Amino acid sequence: MPEQTTRVKVTKLGNLNLVQFADRKILDELAIQEIQDELLKLVGERDDGSRLLLSFSNVDHLSSAALGMLITLNKKVKEKKGALKLSDIKPQIYEVFKITRLNKMFEIYDTLDQARASL
């Protein structure tokens, strides 16, 4: 059964966690803080919590604060020697990653299946 929290839906897929976002627009600072808290908790509390696959298929827009949240999450995942993959990023969001050159920092895949295959 998927685990439903307020801002993200976490589904176990074998030994990794698929994360889907409830908000189509991840712009609001308070929402971003809540998402960050939920994901950091997941990474910190579970043995396999640092193997994350973030699907952006529901997400239309990101702000710089959301990018900051992803950077913090990536750092935490690395500390735990886990893996963080991003997939299904719409062109207008990929543009945000490109402008800030974060497309080079994150592992980004076109589809969920491609991201899963890489783990």
Added chain:
Amino acid sequence: MSSASLFDPAEPMKEIVVRNNLAAAKLPEESILAEALAAGFNEEDVFAIKLALEEAMTNAVRHGNRNDPSKQVVVRYAINARKVTILVRDEGGGFKPEHVPDCTAPENIERPCGRGIMLMRAYMTEVSYNADGNEVLMIKVNER
């Protein structure tokens, strides 16, 4: 402002003053985006304006006014069929954009370092700061 600026100081501007918190900072957005749509800007442009305005408001509340609830943010704007002009002023001491670390440099990538300003510059036609560094001017030209 440089001589190449698209800013027209003679253009009449509307003004919205909001309290210094992130919820209040969203208030000017609705009117500005609705007026931009009505003036003939397409949805892609309107989204670009939304994103830039949110980044500017967040910067004003958090970095300019340092989350001080006694302070306020002043938004002035003018919208016509050709361009949207927005000025966002805070009551902080200002900053020098050239002193903001380059957030694409590997050593800065995990720091809060002007990623919002970078997005504002990418999405708007013109972004500049006043000499005191506490007011940002953003202009979006309707290219159609």
